[in-house]
Amino acid sequence: MLIAPSFLSCDFSKLGEELVRMDKAKADLIHLDVMDGHFVPNITFGAPVIKWARPYTKLPFDVHLMISEPHRYIKDFADAGADIITFHVECDSDINKTLDLIESYNIKSGLVIKPNTPASAVFPYIDRLYMVLVMTVEPGFGGQSFMADMLPKVAEIKEYAKSIGKEILVEADGGINGETIGACAKAGIDICVSGTGVFKAEDAAKAISELKEIK
Numbered sequence: 626m627l628i629a630p631s632f633l634s635c636d637f638s639k640l641g642e643e644l645v646r647m648d649k650a651k652a653d654l655i656h657l658d659v660m661d662g663h664f665v666p667n668i669t670f671g672a673p674v675i676k677w678a679r680p681y682t683k684l685p686f687d688v689h690l691m692i693s694e695p696h697r698y699i700k701d702f703a704d705a706g707a708d709i710i711t712f713h714v715e716c717d718s719d720i721n722k723t724l725d726l727i728e729s730y731n732i733k734s735g736l737v738i739k740p741n742t743p744a745s746a747v748f749p750y751i752d753r754l755y756m757v758l759v760m761t762v763e764p765g766f767g768g769q770s771f772m773a774d775m776l777p778k779v780a781e782i783k784e785y786a787k788s789i790g791k792e793i794l795v796e797a798d799g800g801i802n803g804e805t806i807g808a809c810a811k812a813g814i815d816i817c818v819s820g821t822g823v824f825k826a827e828d829a830a831k832a833i834s835e836l837k838e839i840k
């Protein structure tokens with residue numbers, strides 16, 4: 626199980642130090658939540674902030690786009706240093722064209738499903754994805770409660786991928802902490818995003834190692 630602290634919960638007045646802190650705490654990736662105030666009712670940051678953040682760590686940047694028209698901004702996020710770009714299957718962009726764009730920059734791609742979206746929504750694209758991100762809260766804000774009833778989607782996704790001879794990573798995002806990560810591990814999740822659970826912990830290294838130990 627890999628742990629991806631969500632940058633959204635960091636102290637933005639010391640963004641660089643916060644990334645160095647996560648690096649030292651042995652995070653596996655950094656999850657970056659981009660929100661446009663349209664696809665979700667909140668605005669966070671865009672490509673320029675990711676570009677400023679990029680020099681502070683070599684950890685992969687896992688960029689989660691909660692924006693209505695991701696295809697318009699893929700180049701910006703590629704230039705900013707994204708390693709993985711995930712966007713929502715519920716967005717207004719053409720999914721295959723957006724995946725083409727991400728691939729054209731040699732960046733790993735993923736599709737995200739909101740709680741009310743069935744796992745089957747990503748099946749038509751699964752052969753070309755690196756990852757599927759299953760939201761375990763309604764996207765928009767950190768610090769919400771984990772929705773355990775999303776977990777059966779993980780097996781559905783893995784089974785479908787297997788049936789077409791494809792290996793896929795499944796990431797879960799929202800409300801993951803020491804109390805909820807055990808269920809994620811049992812469900813077969815590969816990467817867990819944790820914002821509040823890691824950034825707001827007194828000792829991030831301890832929080833990450835504890836999260837990884839829970840089976």
Ligand code: DX5
Pocket residue numbers: 631633634656658689762763764765766767768769798799800801818819820821822
């Ligand atoms: C929610 C974001 C999450 C969120 C996770 O829209 O996609 O990544 O920041 O934060 P916690 O772990 O606090 O739920």
Ligand code: ZN
Pocket residue numbers: 631656657658689798818
């Ligand atoms: Zn996210």
